[in-house]
Amino acid sequence: PATFDWKDPLQASNLFTDEEMSIAETAESYCQERMLPRVLDAYRNEDYDKKILEEMGELGLLGATIQGYDCAGVSSVASGLITRAVERVDSGYRSGMSVQSSLVMGGIEEFGTEELKQKFLPQLAKGKVLGCFGLTEPNHGSDPGSMETIAKPHPTKKGYYSLSGAKTWITNSPIADLLLVWAKLQETGKIRGFLIERSQCPPGTLETPPLKHKNGLRASITGMIQMDGCPVPEANLFPGVEGLRGPFSCLNSARYGIAWGTMGALEDCIDRARTYALDRKQFKNNPLAKYQLVQKKLSDAATDASYGILAATQVGRLKDEGKAAPEMISMIKRQNCDRALVNARVLQEIFGGNAVSDEYHIGRHVANLFVTQTYEGQSDIHALILGRAITGIQAFC
Ligand code: TGC
Ligand code: FAD
Secondary structure, eight states, X not given: OOOOOTTSTTOGGGGSOHHHHHXXXXXXXXXXXXXXXXXXXXXXXXXXXXXXXXXXXXXXXXXXXXXXXXXXXXXXXXXXXXXXXXXXXXXXXXXXXXXXXXXXXXXXHHHSOHHHHHHHHHHHHHTSSOEXXXXXXXXXXXXXXXXXXXXXXXXXXXXXXXXXXXXXXXXXXXXXXXXXXXXEETTTOOEEEEEEEGGGSOXXXXXXXXXXXXXXXXXXXXXXXXXXXXXXXXXXXXXXXXXXXXXXXXXXXXXXXXXXXXXXHHHHHHHHHHHHHHHOBOSTTOBGGGSHHHHHHHHHHHHHHHHHHHHHHHHHHHXXXXXXXXXXXXXXXXXXXXXXXXXXXXXXXHTGGGGGSGGGOHHHHHHHHHHHHHSSSOHHHHHHXXXXXXXXXXXXX
């Protein structure tokens, strides 16, 4: 019989395989039982517990779409379901995972030599080695093509490059063992990808100070990467890729993941707002849920969440067939981040003054979702990517 389930209004689960459902259940149990109890302290104290990546590694949740190298080799939809489960708890925890899985492991898988894959992927998959991805600079965020970080042959160490420059707003940088940094090769002016191993850097050549006192994403750790003649062996240069195609190819997977993750955060907001609206009584002992304006807020949010999940599922299926154009990913990244943020802000109203208490969790999601709308291409930048594809005219500059 046809039934309506407010948690899955358009029966997206009908589109998932048994294997995908079982992976989602594993991820959800871990996130609800092990992550959720830690999130309030982590957020209050800006204290990211890096053991989380190790625990995820034990469950096979890191770099999960990669075939081989001790990775699980699951579908893009399954990886989306993992991301949704993590971000249902907190966008910052999803951020830590996205950087490790999509940006660093994904980059090595796509562009690294076989030697680099063998050396790093299994350890990254276990969460024993932590990675970060340095593209943004203090003067160049939306326009990374203008970056100033330079790589040139090392003046004294033969077979090494020397990297100098600064990256900022880098997730995981203060705790990263392996830093994937994008820099311009001085000789050609072309952007190339370099893997910096922290343990190999002499004192004073690499600093990664944290950026504290954030007002969102506080459960994740963010910092700078400051390089001053930092030595990187030639073997740690991605050989076959130059220009922005390198970092943007990694970003395609991470942006796809954010489209799923933000729907998890929105679903948590819906769940909590619905429970609150049913419990809280105002005016003649009526639950807030009885009032039409409150019902509309829940209806709008549930509609956007279910549309967002269907769109992400479709793009995931296309991705596995090699048919997901970057513009499709821009569309779902932008739409899902924007709708999650708008709806979360409206649902927050249902909690009245209690929304201000972090124990109701909704304020944390709202603050986090602003960040998701900003990183990996701010929403207006994705609108311009789509506008360029629609009109054929470049509007960035
Ligand atoms: P444009 O001329 O558009 O392209 C330059 C070259 O790049 C290629 N390309 C892509 N390749 C693969 N996938 C994509 N999505 C690609 N987009 C572009 C393109 O084909 C071209 O290749 P080639 O071989 O012809 O040179 O470059 P542009 O400089 O005009 O770019 C403009 C714009 C706005 C599209 C781009 O700069 C942009 O997307 N800006 C947003 C920056 C951004 O997303 N930064 C993310 C930093 S990392 C991060 O935020 C991680 S947060 C992690 C977390 O905590 O979760
Ligand atoms: P700007 O580029 O200065 O943009 C500011 C505003 O102007 C935006 O609204 C933008 O849309 C708008 N704008 C800019 N250009 C145009 C234009 N041509 N037309 C119309 N509007 C325009 N980066 C990494 O490399 N690695 C990471 O791990 C990482 N993690 C992050 C974690 C956090 C918590 C945060 C906050 C950021 C992180 N970032 C990371 C950086 C992030 O990708 C950038 O903040 C983002 O790309 C925007 O760049 P910006 O902050 O310099 O803003």
